[in-house]
Amino acid sequence: MNDLHGYLATSHQALDDIDLQKVELLAEAMRRVWVQGGQILICGNGGSAANAIHLCNDLIYGASPMGGDGLRAIALSANPSVMTCLANDISYDQIFSYQVAVQGRPGDLLLVMSGSGNSPNVVNALIEGHRCGLTTAAILGFSGGRCLDVADIAVHIPVEDMQVAEDCQQTVSHMITRWLASHRPVRTRVATPELAGVHI
Numbered sequence: 001m002n003d004l005h006g007y008l009a010t011s012h013q014a015l016d017d018i019d020l021q022k023v024e025l026l027a028e029a030m031r032r033v034w035v036q037g038g039q040i041l042i043c044g045n046g047g048s049a050a051n052a053i054h055l056c057n058d059l060i061y062g063a064s065p066m067g068g069d070g071l072r073a074i075a076l077s078a079n080p081s082v083m084t085c086l087a088n089d090i091s092y093d094q095i096f097s098y099q100v101a102v103q104g105r106p107g108d109l110l111l112v113m114s115g116s117g118n119s120p121n122v123v124n125a126l127i128e129g130h131r132c133g134l135t136t137a138a139i140l141g142f143s144g145g146r147c148l149d150v151a152d153i154a155v156h157i158p159v160e161d162m163q164v165a166e167d168c169q170q171t172v173s174h175m176i177t178r179w180l181a182s183h184r185p186v187r188t189r190v191a192t193p194e195l196a197g198v199h200i
Helices: 002-016 020-036 047-062 080-089 097-103 120-131 145-150 162-181
Strands: 039-044 072-075 109-114 135-140 153-156
Touching (some): 020 109, 020 153, 020 162, 039 120, 097 120, 109 120, 109 145, 120 135, 120 145, 135 162, 145 153
Parallel strands (some): 039 109, 109 135
8 A cells, every 4th residue: 555655646746846838848849840730750668659659649639639630640669560670670779760860851840758868769869850850859757868968848757766757758748739739720621521420
């Protein structure tokens, strides 16, 4: 029971430590990409990889349900064929940066999620994002690591617990999705009538 109370206590403190100004800054940067027709690229390892995929879903659909005009988003952790190919043929440290070089365009936004902020593959992704002219962002726990210094926008929750750090990634992601949904740009495309009303 003490472990359960301890987890909740750590979670409550971490949530209180989220810098809402930084969250809004990241949401505004994503909205700019949305308006300009750019793409959001998201990556992370382990639980952060799953969170990247989850946020991608929320940006494509959750930010503008049934409008057909959500954000263009891709989770670089979602394709195991690509990741294992790059890890095998080049290096695990390049599994995201290589994809950024191929997928990214100037004006896009790269978001990395990391507990420690020190994983070489996410640090390399940020460096490649800069080289390719992307806005770079990170959601980080612990000390923030190298990513805190490299990212243009960093939402840093200084919690020394990997699970809580990953919980905070989800919380920040949902906050951003909700902010974007309430700040949708003028629609340019509408869901086709035969698809309207379809629920997943």
